[in-house]
Amino acid sequence: MKTLYITRPLPEEVLASARDVFDTSVRQSNLPLNDHDLRWVLEEFDLVLPTLGDIFSAGVFADVPQPKCKLLANFGVGYNHIDIDAATRAGVLVSNTPGAVTDATADIAVMLMLMSARRAAEGERLVRSGLWEGWHPTQMLGMHVSRKTVGIIGMGRIGQAIAQRCFYGFGMRVRYFSRSPKLMEFDARRLESLTDMAREVDVLIACVPGGPETRHLVNAGVFDAMQRHAHFINVSRGDVVDERALIEALRDKRIGGAGLDVYEQEPHVPEALRSLNNVTLLPHLGTAATEVRTNMGMMAVENLKAYADGRPLPNGVNAV
Numbered sequence: 001m002k003t004l005y006i007t008r009p010l011p012e013e014v015l016a017s018a019r020d021v022f023d024t025s026v027r028q029s030n031l032p033l034n035d036h037d038l039r040w041v042l043e044e045f046d047l048v049l050p051t052l053g054d055i056f057s058a059g060v061f062a063d064v065p066q067p068k069c070k071l072l073a074n075f076g077v078g079y080n081h082i083d084i085d086a087a088t089r090a091g092v093l094v095s096n097t098p099g100a101v102t103d104a105t106a107d108i109a110v111m112l113m114l115m116s117a118r119r120a121a122e123g124e125r126l127v128r129s130g131l132w133e134g135w136h137p138t139q140m141l142g143m144h145v146s147r148k149t150v151g152i153i154g155m156g157r158i159g160q161a162i163a164q165r166c167f168y169g170f171g172m173r174v175r176y177f178s179r180s181p182k183l184m185e186f187d188a189r190r191l192e193s194l195t196d197m198a199r200e201v202d203v204l205i206a207c208v209p210g211g212p213e214t215r216h217l218v219n220a221g222v223f224d225a226m227q228r229h230a231h232f233i234n235v236s237r238g239d240v241v242d243e244r245a246l247i248e249a250l251r252d253k254r255i256g257g258a259g260l261d262v263y264e265q266e267p268h269v270p271e272a273l274r275s276l277n278n279v280t281l282l283p284h285l286g287t288a289a290t291e292v293r294t295n296m297g298m299m300a301v302e303n304l305k306a307y308a309d310g311r312p313l314p315n316g317v318n319a320v
Helices: 012-019 035-044 056-061 083-091 103-117 120-129 157-168 194-200 221-223 242-250 290-309
Strands: 005-006 021-028 047-049 071-073 093-096 147-151 174-175 189-190 203-205 231-234 257-260 278-280
Touching: 012 174, 012 290, 021 047, 047 290, 056 083, 056 174, 071 290, 093 290, 103 120, 103 157, 103 189, 103 203, 103 231, 103 257, 103 278, 120 278, 147 157, 147 194, 147 278, 157 174, 157 203, 174 194, 194 231, 221 242, 242 257
Parallel strands: 005 021, 005 047, 047 071, 071 093, 147 174, 147 203, 174 189, 203 231, 231 257, 257 278
Antiparallel strands: none
């Protein structure tokens, strides 16, 4: 029986499925693996089920050039915390869990859009403070999103699900920026330039994968191009955004507001960001629904079972 190490507690249904097939060890901490443990799991286990924050860098693989572990079955669609090239050189397969997260992440993007545009988090803080003096006609006026224009950075599964919600739910015009055109059942126009798109939209939503190619894709130039009333939403990865540039744009009120579910140095959120009233901050809730996390875990286990059976991985990222 192959040995499996699961780096965080997961829903019981997922653990039971893993234990049916593997000699399974489950780490009880919710913190990322430290430098020692990253190397230890590669050396001691046949299979590992890691997740966000477990940083299997090139340096980790360099220290374990011939790992016992042959598959990192990542819990999550994003895998920029794993150096794929280094894993491949070390003979380690990597898989992920696409599809399971699509609707939940799209829902969070729409929620953040509404919270930011309608100043919901700011309003809740006012009520909790005990300082609310009652309704009046000009209190906390925000932006109405219906029939506005949304710009989506990245038009994969999640981007298309967001676009669908915006188009059908709010009658919004859809613009998008991606490497290739997408065929959709509703009107959506692709723009060749991210800054050109930023200039014409009322809401700009980032939902691209993380990694070197997209690091700081949304930067000062993008924020400078946005209209002063426009809102920025990020449900991708924190380092897709130049956080310092975003803080400056919010502080100087060069954009209308922002809604964030991810951060550049997660879980650290700069005090300069936390102190601003015109930003809504969530603790990475994108997939935080019981059935979604269970589905993600079951997809990861299915990748593990496929490997154990000698079958192609359902959601393989690389080949070795």
